[in-house]
Amino acid sequence: MKAITQAGELFKIYHELDEKLFDGKLGSDIQVKVAPLRKTNISFVHHKWNGVGHPPDSEILINEKLLVEPKETWLAMLVHGMIHFWQYKYGESKPPKHKHNKEFRLKAETLGLIIPDEYSSEQEITQDGKFMEVSKNIDVTSIDIPSDYAYQLEEKPKTKLVTYTCPQCSTSIKSKPGIISICGNCIGDIPDWLQPFIMKPEE
Structure with missing residues (x-):
């Protein structure tokens, strides 16, 4: 039940991005989910699911570990998947899976995402681009964070250092x-039996 709720919240965010970045042209024939992806941060599969009484749905999967990053990071990955969806629907070329040809990169650039080359899995967010402007107003507080990664958000207590001072020469550490x-x-000279216990700074 929780997974269904999460998917519904993700689809609301998808719909908002579709309206504001793609003029609402992508439509609803897609499923958006999070998953523990091993080798990539985003996955898009065209016509992944056979429809019952409706055309097949495509699928976008977001790597669940991204949900502990700033929201712009995983929203940008969602938009990346949406560009793949846009290209399959409206693009003039249909490149092989995971390839980012010139058409794909130009579309990304108009939205404020820079992809270095057609095989790159990296992308840079333009700070004054359309994506950043839109993402600032998107509420993601309803999206749950996987417990496997939630610990990364916890503020770890810092160990307080104390000062040790030699009573003879006043050297401090x-x-x-x-x-x-x-x-x-x-x-002075340290006895041989004590040598193995001397801690030295890492180089």
Whole structure:
């Protein structure tokens, strides 16, 4: 039941992006979901699902780990999938799966997404582009975050460092509470039996 609710909320966001970035031309014959994708952040499959009493639905999957990132990150990936959908519906060329030809990259650029080349999986968001302007007003608070990644949003307590000072030469170091420190300046030659226990800074 929760998954159905999540899909419904994602579709509302899709619909809003369709209206504001694609003039509402993409339509409703698509399913938008999150999934634990292993090798990519977005997946688009044309006519993935056979319709019952209606044409087949395409599918956009968003990598669930992106939901802990700023909303612009995963919304941009959703729009990326929507550009694939647009190209299959209205583009003059239908490139192989995951290929971003010139037509695809030009469409992305008009929306404020820059894709370096046809095989790149990276994209850059133009800060003054149309996508950023639209995404600022999209409410994503209804989207649940997978528990596997929710811990990344938790603010981890910072360990407070304390100062250790040698009573002989006043040399000071900062470290975590509870350690035993020996001043290397004052101890002189360190016995062989103690050598294996000396902690050294990482290079």
